[in-house]
Amino acid sequence: QVQLVESGGGLVQAGGSLRLSCAGSGRSFSTNAMGWFRQAPGKEREFVASISWSAISINYVDSVKGRFTISRDNAKNTVSLQMNSLKPEDTAVYYCAAGRSFRLVAPSAYDYWGQGTQVTVSS
Numbered sequence: 001q002v003q004l005v006e007s008g009g010g011l012v013q014a015g016g017s018l019r020l021s022c023a024g025s026g027r028s029f030s031t032n033a034m035g036w037f038r039q040a041p042g043k044e045r046e047f048v049a050s051i052s053w054s055a056i057s058i059n060y061v062d063s064v065k066g067r068f069t070i071s072r073d074n075a076k077n078t079v080s081l082q083m084n085s086l087k088p089e090d091t092a093v094y095y096c097a098a099g100r101s102f103r104l105v106a107p108s109a110y111d112y113w114g115q116g117t118q119v120t121v122s123s
Contacts, residue, residue, distance in 0.1 A: 002026040002098045002112040009094060009117030012086055016121070020081040022096030022114055030074035033102040035110055036081045038092035038119075045095070047105035049081060057102050064090075086121045093118050 008020040020036070035050035049070040050059045058070055067086075072079040079096055094117050099110035 002029050002032060004096050004098065004112055004114035006094065006096050006114040006117040009119045011120045011122065014086060014088055014121055014123050016086050017082070017084045018086065018119060020083065020094055020096075020117060020119070022079045022081075024077040024079070024098065029077045029098065032098040032112075033100060033104075034070075034072055034079040035097045035099055035102070035105075036070060036079075037095045037097060037107060037110075038090075039095070039116075040092040043092075045107050047107075048094070050099075050102040050105070051079065052102040059102055059105070061105075083119070086119075088121045088123045091119060091121050 003025045005023050031053050033052050036048040037045050038048050039045040051070045051072050055072050067084050069082040096114045097110035098112040
């Protein structure tokens with residue numbers, strides 16, 4: 001069992017930066033792949049980034065490559081998403097999730113979810 005709590009969302013102007021954090025609890029946190037997803041109003045939840053349990057392997061959706069960076073600290077049970085050069089189309093509720101493999105991008109492949117944090121990017 002893994003419990004996840006996101007923080008760090010907010011309102012930022014286009015071109016700005018935000019850093020999202022996800023605090024996990026539960027003994028299996030360090031053995032899970034972790035992912036960030038987002039869901040905009042009226043749209044399906046979409047994959048943003050994922051990181052393997054060892055932090056060696058990382059995967060990003062094309063639209064955020066070069067702008068977002070995912071990282072994790074297993075000693076602190078945290079995973080972060082540094083978001084730079086934000087665009088209005090990045091506006092969404094962002095969720096962290098724990099899953100079986102960083103290669104998997106479908107939300108159904110992730111077993112545990114946080115409650116989400118709102119990110120709003122104004123133009």
